[in-house]
Amino acid sequence: MSDLWGDVYSNAKLLEEIAPIAIDTALLQGVVMRTKESPNSSDVVNFAPFTLLPSPVPTALFEQAKSVQGDFNLLVDCISQNPSFLENTLSSTIKVDDFIEQLFRIYRHMLNEGLAQTVFLGINRSDYMFDCRADGTTALKQIEINTIAASFGGLSSQTPVIHQHVLKALGKPEEACKILSNNPSLGISRGIAKAWELYGSEKAVVMFLVENVQRNIFDHRYIENELWSSNIKVIRRRLTDVYERGSLDEDKCLRVDGYEVAVAYFRTGYMPQDYSEQAWEARLMIERSRAVKCPDIATQLVGTKKVQQELSRPLVLEKFLPDQPEAVSRIRETFAGLYSLDIGEEGDQTVKIALENPEQYVLKPQREGGGNNIYGHEIKEVLERVKNSKERTSYILMDKIKPQPVTNCLLRANGKVQVSECISELGMFGVYVRQGEEIVLNECVGHLLRTKATEHADGGVAAGVAVLDNPYLV
Numbered sequence: 001m002s003d004l005w006g007d008v009y010s011n012a013k014l015l016e017e018i019a020p021i022a023i024d025t026a027l028l029q030g031v032v033m034r035t036k037e038s039p040n041s042s043d044v045v046n047f048a049p050f051t052l053l054p055s056p057v058p059t060a061l062f063e064q065a066k067s068v069q070g071d072f073n074l075l076v077d078c079i080s081q082n083p084s085f086l087e088n089t090l091s092s093t094i095k096v097d098d099f100i101e102q103l104f105r106i107y108r109h110m111l112n113e114g115l116a117q118t119v120f121l122g123i124n125r126s127d128y129m130f131d132c133r134a135d136g137t138t139a140l141k142q143i144e145i146n147t148i149a150a151s152f153g154g155l156s157s158q159t160p161v162i163h164q165h166v167l168k169a170l171g172k173p174e175e176a177c178k179i180l181s182n183n184p185s186l187g188i189s190r191g192i193a194k195a196w197e198l199y200g201s202e203k204a205v206v207m208f209l210v211e212n213v214q215r216n217i218f219d220h221r222y223i224e225n226e227l228w229s230s231n232i233k234v235i236r237r238r239l240t241d242v243y244e245r246g247s248l249d250e251d252k253c254l255r256v257d258g259y260e261v262a263v264a265y266f267r268t269g270y271m272p273q274d275y276s277e278q279a280w281e282a283r284l285m286i287e288r289s290r291a292v293k294c295p296d297i298a299t300q301l302v303g304t305k306k307v308q309q310e311l312s313r314p315l316v317l318e319k320f321l322p323d324q325p326e327a328v329s330r331i332r333e334t335f336a337g338l339y340s341l342d343i344g345e346e347g348d349q350t351v352k353i354a355l356e357n358p359e360q361y362v363l364k365p366q367r368e369g370g371g372n373n374i375y376g377h378e379i380k381e382v383l384e385r386v387k388n389s390k391e392r393t394s395y396i397l398m399d400k401i402k403p404q405p406v407t408n409c410l411l412r413a414n415g416k417v418q419v420s421e422c423i424s425e426l427g428m429f430g431v432y433v434r435q436g437e438e439i440v441l442n443e444c445v446g447h448l449l450r451t452k453a454t455e456h457a458d459g460g461v462a463a464g465v466a467v468l469d470n471p472y473l474v
C-alpha cells in the first residue's frame with residue numbers, strides 16, 4: 001500500500017481528533033444525505049459518506065480523463081443519431097433483457113413517429129480506474145459512461161473545502177492548497193439553462209424527474225438552485241405524476257400541472273424498478289413531446305454496456321468520428337478489453353477465457369446503479385448455467401481493472417473511524433447541447449472521485465459502498 005498520509009493513519013489519537021472536525025466541516029458544507037429511515041424528509045439528515053483525506057491520483061491520468069471528455073460527448077451524441085448501429089448492437093440483448101427491450105420499444109416508436117424536439121442536451125459522466133500494469137506503469141481505463149442520471153455533481157462541488165480544511169487542521173497548509181476546486185453543478189446547470197433558452201419559451205420550466213425514494217435530494221438541489229438563480233423555474237415530479245397530470249398539446253408541448261416543460265431532466269428511469277406500467281406510459285409521453293429530454297431514449301441506450309463493448313471493436317470509433325483520428329485514439333486509449341457473449345464462435349471464445357481465468361474479468365449485465373456485476377468464482381457459476389443458451393447475451397465480459405490500493409479512512413454516519421485499504425474511481429462530467437445539426441456547447445464541467453474499501457468489488461456511493469473523495473494530484 002502506498003501511504004501518502006502515513007503519519008496521520010498511523011496515529012490513532014490524531015485520527016480520533018480529526019474525524020469529528022472533518023464531519024462537522026462536511027455538514028457545514030452541505031455534504032449531506034437524507035437518512036435510510038426517512039428518505040423523503042429533511043428533518044434529520046446525515047453527512048454523506050466521505051474519506052478523511054484525499055486519495056492520490058496521477059496528474060497525467062487526471063488530465064487525460066479531462067481532455068478526452070469532449071470526445072466522449074461527441075461520440076455519445078453521434079451514436080444516439082445512428083439507428084442502424086443501435087439496432088444491430090442491441091438486437092441480441094433485447095431478445096433476452098426485458099428492460100432494454102422496453103426502452104427499445106419506445107426508441108422504435110420514436111423512430112417511426114419522428115422527433116418533435118430540435119434541441120438535445122447530454123449530461124454524462126465517464127468513470128475510470130487507474131490500472132496497474134505488469135511494467136509498473138498505470139493507465140487510465142474506462143469503467144463505463146453514464147448517460148442518464150449521472151449523480152454527485154452537486155455534492156462533489158462541496159467536498160474540496162472539507163479536505164482543504166482537514167489538511168490545514170493537520171498542519172499541512174501546502175498540501176491543502178493542492179486540493180482542486182470543482183463545480184460540476186454549475187456546469188451541469190449551465191447546460192440545462194442553455195437547453196431551456198434554446199427551447200425558447202420564457203414561462204416554461206425545467207422538470208426534474210425524481211425517484212419515489214429521494215435520499216440524495218441535496219445533490220439535485222445544488223443544480224436546482226443554480227437554475228433558480230438564473231431565474232429558471234424548476235419543478236420536481238415522479239413519472240407517475242406525469243402519467244396522472246401530464247398531457248401533450250397538439251404541437252407536442254408537454255404540460256404537467258399547468259406548467260409547460262422545456263427540459264425534462266431524468267434523475268430516475270434507469271432501473272426496471274423505476275417503472276410501473278404507468279411510468280412507462282409517462283416515459284413515452286415525455287419522449288414524444290418537444291421538450292428537451294436529458295437524456296432522450298436513444299442517448300440512454302448509448303449508455304448500455306453492450307454498446308460500450310461494441311465500440312471497442314476495430315474501426316467502429318472511426319465510423320462515428322471519421323475525420324478525427326486523434327479523438328479516436330484518445331478514446332481508444334481508455335478502453336479496457338471488452339468481449340461479446342453473443343451466440344457464435346466469438347461468444348464461445350469469450351466463455352472459454354472467462355471460465356479459464358475468472359479472476360481476470362468482470363461479467364456485466366445491462367444494468368445501472370451498482371451491485372449488479374459478477375466477479376471471480378461467481379462468473380464460473382453463472383456462465384456454466386447460461387453458456388449454452390441465448391441468455392448469455394444479456395451480459396458482456398470485461399477485463400478486470402486492478403488499481404494500486406492506498407490507505408484511507410472512510411467516514412460514515414454511525415460508523416467507526418477505521419483505516420482501510422482502498423481503491424478509487426474517477427468520474428468526469430461532460431455536458432453538451434446540440435441544436436439541429438449544430439453542437440452549441442461541449443464541455444468537461446468537473447470531476448468526482450469515489451473511493452471504496454478493496455473488500456467490496458462493486459457499488460457506488462448511493463449503494464453505501466463507495467464514499468466521496470477528492471483527487472490529490474501526484
Ligand code: ADP
Nearest residue numbers: 144362367368369370371398399400401458459
Ligand atoms: P453500474 O452501472 O452498476 O455503475 P459499473 O460498470 O460502473 O456499473 O460497475 C459498478 C462498479 O463495479 C464500478 O464502480 C467498479 O467499482 C466495479 N467495476 C466495474 N467494472 C470493473 C472492471 N472492469 N474492473 C474492476 N472493477 C470494475
Ligand code: MG
Nearest residue numbers: 127144369370
Ligand atoms: Mg458505475
